[in-house]
Amino acid sequence: MGPLARFENVGLRYGTDSEVLRDLSFRLDRGAFMFLTGPSGAGKTSLLKLLYLAERPTRGRLTLFGTDVGAAAPEELPALRRRVGVVFQDFRLLDHLNAFENVALPLRIAGVEEEEVAAHVEELLDWVGLSRKRTARPKTLSGGEQQRLAIARAVINRPDLLLCDEPTGNVDPEMAGRLLHLFQELNRLGTTVVVATHAMQLLPRIPAATIMRLERGRMQDPSAYLHGSDDRAAATLSAAEGV
Numbered sequence: 001m002g003p004l005a006r007f008e009n010v011g012l013r014y015g016t017d018s019e020v021l022r023d024l025s026f027r028l029d030r031g032a033f034m035f036l037t038g039p040s041g042a043g044k045t046s047l048l049k050l051l052y053l054a055e056r057p058t059r060g061r062l063t064l065f066g067t068d069v070g071a072a073a074p075e076e077l078p079a080l081r082r083r084v085g086v087v088f089q090d091f092r093l094l095d096h097l098n099a100f101e102n103v104a105l106p107l108r109i110a111g112v113e114e115e116e117v118a119a120h121v122e123e124l125l126d127w128v129g130l131s132r133k134r135t136a137r138p139k140t141l142s143g144g145e146q147q148r149l150a151i152a153r154a155v156i157n158r159p160d161l162l163l164c165d166e167p168t169g170n171v172d173p174e175m176a177g178r179l180l181h182l183f184q185e186l187n188r189l190g191t192t193v194v195v196a197t198h199a200m201q202l203l204p205r206i207p208a209a210t211i212m213r214l215e216r217g218r219m220q221d222p223s224a225y226l227h228g229s230d231d232r233a234a235a236t237l238s239a240a241e242g243v
């Protein structure tokens with residue numbers, strides 16, 4: 001079985017603008033936990049978009065779950081897309097649905113029996129600590145609660161790949177730690193996880209994680225960001241952030 005994703009000299013441009021991702025070549029192994037870092041505008045969200053097939057490479061080759069996405073027929077893409085859960089930077093919760101209904105939506109779309117939907121959703125709301133908020137509308141939830149709801153919705157279908165864009169952006173350090181713990185648990189259960197974040201202090205908390213840093217659309221030397229120890233990671237990260 002090959003890697004979950006393979007990037008070979010991948011480039012991405014929006015319209016006729018210059019490339020926002022350039023010559024990306026790396027592999028994302030199945031079961032990996034990867035942090036994606038880099039300054040604002042470096043291309044983190046764009047890279048995630050390639051992985052959830054919202055964009056296709058304008059250059060090079062991206063293979064996802066063994067399928068060359070550039071060469072795939074459009075009708076092949078939804079099946080690949082269903083294997084990917086996404087926690088968006090702005091959550092994208094549906095305000096006319098309550099917390100339970102937001103999490104249930106992917107299962108209902110997939111035609112899962114209502115009894116099974118209820119059991120799964122209750123279990124997951126409990127897991128993210130939102131059981132008591134099951135009938136609340138997203139707008140009435142705090143930022144951290146909305147984030148946890150978005151995470152529950154992203155994982156309800158047991159995706160093979162979970163992508164999280166700044167998932168700790170709106171929460172205090174304690175909640176950030178708890179969310180990271182959730183991702184770690186999912187990862188232990190077999191989900192490959194990619195977390196895009198500015199929060200460099202989170203990185204040493206998952207020593208086994210791979211760290212990939214983007215700068216102006218280019219990947220920095222990955223070997224420099226593989227953790228040896230927390231000290232090494234912290235030193236590398238401090239140097240990278242110029243702090």
Ligand SMILES: Nc1ncnc2c1ncn2[C@@H]1O[C@H](COP(=O)(O)OP(=O)(O)OP(=O)(O)O)[C@@H](O)[C@H]1O
Nearest residue numbers: 014015017020038039040041042043044045046047
């Ligand atoms: N739909 C789009 N059309 C044109 N340019 C875009 C589009 N989306 C992103 N860009 C540009 O691509 C570059 C990379 O943006 P991206 O959102 O991927 O960066 P990022 O690293 O996720 O930034 P941040 O940390 O601020 O979220 C930026 O210069 C941005 O202006």
